[in-house]
Amino acid sequence: MDVTVRYFAGARAAAGRSEEAASADRSLDELVGELAQRHGPRMAAVLQVASFLVDGVTCHDRRAPLPAGATIDVLPPFAGG
Known part of the structure; x- marks a missing residue:
């Protein structure tokens, strides 16, 4: 199962999309x-x-495994402000 990656603001502009799937x-x-x-x-600069x-x-904990089906x-x- 995959995870869903959602991008906001500058991340969305850099990715050219608002979300995508990635391996979990x-x-x-x-x-x-x-x-x-x-x-x-x-x-890379945004990330x-x-x-x-x-x-x-x-x-x-950025080294912990991502749960399948998660939204990032x-x-x-x-x-x-």
């Missing part, structure tokens, strides 16, 4: 590396400063 058999760190390779240097939610909860939100820093 990896950690968040591994997924981030795959996404950077898949989408190029602009995405370096982004926060990540796994099923709506901040991810504190990629949240770059937002401006404004």
Whole structure:
């Protein structure tokens, strides 16, 4: 089973889409590396400063395996208030 990766703001612009599926058999760190390779240097820069939610909860252990069927939100820093 896959995970769903949802992109917001600058991450959506860098990916050219609002969401996509990715394999669940990896950690968040591994997924981030795959996404950077898949989408190029602009995405890699966004991912370096982004926060990540796994099923709506901040991810504190980026080396833990992602649960199958999870939703991963990629949240770059937002401006404004």
